[in-house]
Amino acid sequence: MLKTLFISLSLFLVSGCATNSMVSPEKEVLEKTKPSTDKVSQPVMKKETKKHTAQNVKKMMPKSHKMFQTVTKKDAVLLQKGKAKEHCAICGMNLVMFYKTSHAATDMNGTVHQYCSLHCLTDHLRQGVELQNPQVVDVTSLKFIPVQEAYYVVGSKKHATMSRVSKYAFKSLDDAKKFQKENGGDIVDFYSAWQLAKKDFK
Numbered sequence: 001m002l003k004t005l006f007i008s009l010s011l012f013l014v015s016g017c018a019t020n021s022m023v024s025p026e027k028e029v030l031e032k033t034k035p036s037t038d039k040v041s042q043p044v045m046k047k048e049t050k051k052h053t054a055q056n057v058k059k060m061m062p063k064s065h066k067m068f069q070t071v072t073k074k075d076a077v078l079l080q081k082g083k084a085k086e087h088c089a090i091c092g093m094n095l096v097m098f099y100k101t102s103h104a105a106t107d108m109n110g111t112v113h114q115y116c117s118l119h120c121l122t123d124h125l126r127q128g129v130e131l132q133n134p135q136v137v138d139v140t141s142l143k144f145i146p147v148q149e150a151y152y153v154v155g156s157k158k159h160a161t162m163s164r165v166s167k168y169a170f171k172s173l174d175d176a177k178k179f180q181k182e183n184g185g186d187i188v189d190f191y192s193a194w195q196l197a198k199k200d201f202k
Helices: 002-021 025-033 041-060 118-126 173-183 190-201
Strands: 103-107 112-115 131-137 144-146 151-154 167-170 186-188
Touching (some): 103 118, 112 118, 118 190, 151 190, 167 190, 173 186
Antiparallel strands (some): 103 112, 103 131, 131 144, 151 167
């Protein structure tokens, strides 16, 4: 009986020691995933990150892109009156931003309407409004000229306004040819450019 008790006690001690010496898988994973308590490496990491941000913040910011149609506010001639004079009479787009494709005309009541493009002038006519004295901005001088005196360069690589086909007007044929040489396109009169604008609505 004593022998049996001695054997049982021995087995108990052996199993107890084995249990205490083993580390559970859960405990081992927790030990490996504990955050580092290294007090030296952490401040260095933060300092380097701050330095990187300060040096590269300007490079990371996209540069502002000025459209070809845009001019400064002081260079834009606004013929309309009222609170909405800086906006296209049809689509509401900013006339200073799309000034180089700007057109204007006067209705039968004497009210001047200004448009961001030949497209919007055409749209106004499609609404049944009678307009007279149509004008367009000369890209070179930035002044309004009668459309019948303008040479239009259509289909150039410069971005269009409210259309897939760009239309830029010039008072001088030489200026139109120079623009065409640099940017492509065809030189036409107002009537031909207007017919192209009508196709936007088909």
